[in-house]
Amino acid sequence: MKKRLISxxxxxxxxxxxxxxxxxxxxxxxxxxxxxxxxINKDNxxxxxxxxxxxxxxxxxxxxxxxxxxxxxxxxxxxxxxFSMFIGNLHICSYRCKNIFKIPFIDFEMDSNY
Numbered sequence: 368m369k370k371r372l373i374s375x376x377x378x379x380x381x382x383x384x385x386x387x388x389x390x391x392x393x394x395x396x397x398x399x400x401x402x403x404x405x406x407i408n409k410d411n412x413x414x415x416x417x418x419x420x421x422x423x424x425x426x427x428x429x430x431x432x433x434x435x436x437x438x439x440x441x442x443x444x445x446x447x448x449x450f451s452m453f454i455g456n457l458h459i460c461s462y463r464c465k466n467i468f469k470i471p472f473i474d475f476e477m478d479s480n481y
Contacts, residue, residue: 368412372439372477376421376432383421383432385439387477390414399450400462405441411470413441413477416452425452425459439477443470 374385386406393406393415402424406415416439422429434454442449448466452459 369476371481372479374437378429383418386415397468399464437479441475443473
């Protein structure tokens with residue numbers, strides 16, 4: 368499944384936020400890795416991302432985070448959630464954590480260029 372991502376970066380407060388276009392609110396918000404919060408909707412599908420202290424957490428410059436070309440992939444199976452983030456053509460991060468969030472088997476992509 369692929370959805371359009373709307374993202375923004377607040378350089379002063381160092382906060383990165385992204386949400387799926389057309390989605391309002393979220394059902395739950397999960398800390399999937401050291402300050403990366405994944406929001407899910409009532410159907411347990413990802414619909415937002417929030418990263419406070421983003422340049423430190425993602426280990427990239429603030430200038431990189433200002434780029435609006437962002438792609439985030441989330442895949443889940445019965446045991447793990449896999450999260451990857453790309454800005455421009457640069458692979459920013461990949462994380463794997465236990466799928467304790469009741470997110471169904473999915474292969475989901477949020478892309479600002481969709």
